[in-house]
Amino acid sequence: MNYLTLANGAIVASDISLGCMRINALDAAQAERLVKTAIDCGINFFDHADIYGGGKSEEVFAAAAALTPATRETLYLQSKCGIRGGFFDFSKEHILASVDASLARLKTDYLDALLLHRPDTLMEPEEVATAFDQLHRAGKVRHFGVSNQKSAQIELLRAYCDQPLIFNQLQFSIMHTGMIDSGINVNMTVDGSSDRDGEILEYCRLNHITIQAWSPFQFGFFGGVFLDNAKFPELNAKIDEIAASKGVSNNAIAVAWILRHPAKMQVIVGTTNPERLAATCKGSDVKLTREEWYAIYRAAGNKLP
Numbered sequence: 001m002n003y004l005t006l007a008n009g010a011i012v013a014s015d016i017s018l019g020c021m022r023i024n025a026l027d028a029a030q031a032e033r034l035v036k037t038a039i040d041c042g043i044n045f046f047d048h049a050d051i052y053g054g055g056k057s058e059e060v061f062a063a064a065a066a067l068t069p070a071t072r073e074t075l076y077l078q079s080k081c082g083i084r085g086g087f088f089d090f091s092k093e094h095i096l097a098s099v100d101a102s103l104a105r106l107k108t109d110y111l112d113a114l115l116l117h118r119p120d121t122l123m124e125p126e127e128v129a130t131a132f133d134q135l136h137r138a139g140k141v142r143h144f145g146v147s148n149q150k151s152a153q154i155e156l157l158r159a160y161c162d163q164p165l166i167f168n169q170l171q172f173s174i175m176h177t178g179m180i181d182s183g184i185n186v187n188m189t190v191d192g193s194s195d196r197d198g199e200i201l202e203y204c205r206l207n208h209i210t211i212q213a214w215s216p217f218q219f220g221f222f223g224g225v226f227l228d229n230a231k232f233p234e235l236n237a238k239i240d241e242i243a244a245s246k247g248v249s250n251n252a253i254a255v256a257w258i259l260r261h262p263a264k265m266q267v268i269v270g271t272t273n274p275e276r277l278a279a280t281c282k283g284s285d286v287k288l289t290r291e292e293w294y295a296i297y298r299a300a301g302n303k304l305p
Contacts, residue, residue, distance in 0.1 A: 001042025001284045017045040019270035023060050024053025031064035037274040041281040049080035050098045058105035080117035088120035095131040115145045125160040150198035169212040175219035175226045213258050214268045238299035248282045255283030260293050
């Protein structure tokens with residue numbers, strides 16, 4: 001497992017994180033095995049949100065991890081807030097209440113990171129800044145970030161918040177490549193040249209914001225998994241060919257493809273299968289060549305100008 005040094009050295013995080021959205025579906029023994037497998041594979045970063053399982057996912061994780069004060073310091077726990085039933089809410093009151101609830105469910109005194117989950121167009125950045133200040137001063141949240149936001153939205157927050165925003169969680173996979181397509185198809189009139197994200201990839205790199213890639217095996221917006229999917233024969237043939245040459249699974253290659261990008265992203269893997277998780281983690285140590293990376297990109301149906 002490889003690690004990313006973030007926040008001026010305050011965080012040394014595994015470049016693969018376990019996403020705990022579905023952990024609420026596991027019984028106690030299954031959850032404990034999943035968390036143990038993650039730690040044994042070198043994962044030290046766990047991604048949560050207040051809405052995952054209606055909050056139960058955080059409770060199940062806490063029971064499975066059974067963290068002591070000493071072991072708590074060896075792991076990084078991240079949660080997100082802002083999505084409520086049918087609307088978004090970045091109000092100070094909701095942010096503060098959400099963090100307190102997550103801390104109680106996770107049985108911890110602090111979050112290593114708190115992300116704002118999806119943009120709230122009714123956001124008042126002064127309120128967010130006040131909430132962040134209170135949480136940081138109280139020691140309840142050490143670092144902050146956002147999720148699914150474009151550059152101008154982050155700039156608006158940065159104008160008011162004293163704390164750096166060090167993460168931006170974005171959907172990214174071999175079959176969901178909008179943030180790189182526009183940079184490849186510069187000065188073209190093809191569909192891939194459309195910039196839908198405010199040049200978010202380059203913005204994050206310039207501002208030392210780590211992109212956390214979620215749904216690394218999905219195509220479209222929850223359209224399904226592209227690996228071993230008959231809809232994508234050319235892509236799977238290429239991935240399987242490279243996987244066989246390196247002695248790893250196709251999941252590992254899909255992760256390695258993301259990690260090969262020099263933006264130094266962190267991949268959020270949401271599997272609840274311990275064996276699949278262990279196989280996927282091997283992707284952290286696979287370094288694709290430029291030729292292999294572009295071959296996979298083209299096999300996904302992308303044309304180079």
